[in-house]
Amino acid sequence: MRSxxxxxxxxxxxxxxxxxxxKDKLEKTQQKCIAxxxxxxxxxxxxxxIFSSVDIWGDDDGITEENCNSDCRIELVENIPEDLLxxxxxxxxxxxxxxxxxxxxxxxxxxxxxxxxxxxxxWDLETTPSTAKQGQLLFQRLLSLKSHGVKLKxxxxxxxxxxxxxxxxxxxxxxFLNMTALTRGxxxxxxxxxxxxxxxxxxxxxxxxSLSKRKELGLVLYNCSCLALDLHRVFSFYWQxxxxxxxxxxxxxxxxxxxxxxxxxxxxxxxxxxxxYLSTSPEVFCSKDRTxxxxxxxxxxxxxxxxxxxxxxxxxxxVSSTFRGTTITRYWSLIDExxxxxxxxxxxxxxxxxxxxxxxxxxxxxxxxxxxSLCIQLHNCxxxxxxxxxxxxxxxxxxxxxxxxxxxxxxxxxxxxxxxxGSDFARNAGVGLVxxxxxxxxxxxxxxxxxxxxxxxxxxxxxxxxxxQSNKDQYGKYRDPLQNKIHMDTKEESKWNDPLSL
Ligand SMILES: *[C@@H]1O[C@H](CO)[C@@H](O)[C@H](O)[C@H]1NC(C)=O
Ligand SMILES: *[C@@H]1O[C@H](CO)[C@@H](O)[C@H](O)[C@H]1NC(C)=O
Ligand SMILES: *[C@@H]1O[C@H](CO)[C@@H](O)[C@H](O)[C@H]1NC(C)=O
Ligand SMILES: *[C@@H]1O[C@H](CO)[C@@H](O)[C@H](O)[C@H]1NC(C)=O
Numbered sequence: 001m002r003s004x005x006x007x008x009x010x011x012x013x014x015x016x017x018x019x020x021x022x023k024d025k026l027e028k029t030q031q032k033c034i035a036x037x038x039x040x041x042x043x044x045x046x047x048x049x050i051f052s053s054v055d056i057w058g059d060d061d062g063i064t065e066e067n068c069n070s071d072c073r074i075e076l077v078e079n080i081p082e083d084l085l086x087x088x089x090x091x092x093x094x095x096x097x098x099x100x101x102x103x104x105x106x107x108x109x110x111x112x113x114x115x116x117x118x119x120x121x122x123w124d125l126e127t128t129p130s131t132a133k134q135g136q137l138l139f140q141r142l143l144s145l146k147s148h149g150v151k152l153k154x155x156x157x158x159x160x161x162x163x164x165x166x167x168x169x170x171x172x173x174x175x176f177l178n179m180t181a182l183t184r185g186x187x188x189x190x191x192x193x194x195x196x197x198x199x200x201x202x203x204x205x206x207x208x209x210s211l212s213k214r215k216e217l218g219l220v221l222y223n224c225s226c227l228a229l230d231l232h233r234v235f236s237f238y239w240q241x242x243x244x245x246x247x248x249x250x251x252x253x254x255x256x257x258x259x260x261x262x263x264x265x266x267x268x269x270x271x272x273x274x275x276x277y278l279s280t281s282p283e284v285f286c287s288k289d290r291t292x293x294x295x296x297x298x299x300x301x302x303x304x305x306x307x308x309x310x311x312x313x314x315x316x317x318x319v320s321s322t323f324r325g326t327t328i329t330r331y332w333s334l335i336d337e338x339x340x341x342x343x344x345x346x347x348x349x350x351x352x353x354x355x356x357x358x359x360x361x362x363x364x365x366x367x368x369x370x371x372x373s374l375c376i377q378l379h380n381c382x383x384x385x386x387x388x389x390x391x392x393x394x395x396x397x398x399x400x401x402x403x404x405x406x407x408x409x410x411x412x413x414x415x416x417x418x419x420x421x422g423s424d425f426a427r428n429a430g431v432g433l434v435x436x437x438x439x440x441x442x443x444x445x446x447x448x449x450x451x452x453x454x455x456x457x458x459x460x461x462x463x464x465x466x467x468x469q470s471n472k473d474q475y476g477k478y479r480d481p482l483q484n485k486i487h488m489d490t491k492e493e494s495k496w497n498d499p500l501s502l
Pocket of ligand 3: 305348349
């Protein structure tokens, strides 16, 4: 009895000591676990910081995909140079500079801007038109944002811009994208995001010329946080490429596209049911689920039933790349193909308005004549091309330049940052916006599509839009089809070998 109780006691002591030892072990394992967990946490936070440093501390106003606003107001904004004689009726209700100023009036927390150029202050005020002041005023407003408690964030590929330096000195946050290292291209994107609610996308740059002597077209969307959220993801993508010389293969979910050509955002523009999504270029700049610009253009052309009106500065279906110092140029068929198919096989009427200016590539005329010749001897086939050209100004060839980059059809609209040049889509960064209307032309009333169509028709019928003279036996005529004084000398043609001139 005693011995058994003693052994029981011993056993108890034994199990107690086992228990203690186990407890000890357990604690050690727990400590290990905690240490490992801590390390993992640290790693997770670190990788989150690396891949998505932007939004972590959330200055997003609590706007998410779930609670964002898709009851938007849309406005066409244009800049029409003072000395272009265009009829009043096709003119926009809102000028581009008024649009930018309204956007700045709305700003309460943040303004995010991407622009290929920063030149809002003209060098020489004497020779510039009085409207050049618009650029200076805009610059002053951007400088004073900080003092109104509004953050200004800029993504840019410019290394030595005096204006960006001034803005940085006024507490703007500026991040640098080395486009040479990333894509061997340029940053051509041009858009604004205000308070993650209002946005601008269009052809204008932060250049005083865009607000005075160049013809520009863009869209301003108010109270449209769903789309603004998605455009902010494009901005975040740029933001995270800051000072990198490669494009990371793993990206945070915060740059994944919210909407695209297969799942467009359903929304309302001025109370009309519509859908919309964003697209980007080049392909390596398309984060997960992001639609490429060319696929967006394809979808818009593909869904056109009766007409397609295109207004771009340059049209050139070529892509050139430099490999070990040798430039290789290839035919880039993507858009050319879409146009041919639409006009010949679907009987859609096509009008192409291209600018004729100092940098028009001579082969443009050959490609355009080739497109036009498709309709020879075909009924129900209509493809017209006109060249927009303003009077020549020796000192500034951008004067009166039609800098538009859009496409409008009977049911949709695409406004982008690129001209229709293969090399642009292949290498340069740009953004596009697709807008589609739900109802047919007749029962939806006047929408932004009608406004853009009216703007196109105004330009098309203007004195500045001239057709090619089909003088097919004289090749030289194509070289100077408008018999206008702009002379393309051999120097201009030899630029062809220089990829950057494309
Ligand atoms: C950009 O990248 C290129 C090529 O990697 C490099 O030569 C150049 O110095 C970089 N520029 C800047 C400003 O970092
Ligand atoms: C945005 O919506 C709010 C509330 O509906 C309205 O008060 C405001 O005027 C709108 N802003 C713009 C620029 O339309
Ligand atoms: C011409 O094209 C329209 C579509 O734009 C089509 O409805 C019509 O049937 C076509 N006519 C012929 C003869 O192909
Ligand atoms: C949308 O409504 C605003 C006024 O609320 C107007 O200024 C604008 O022109 C309209 N846009 C279109 C495309 O009709």
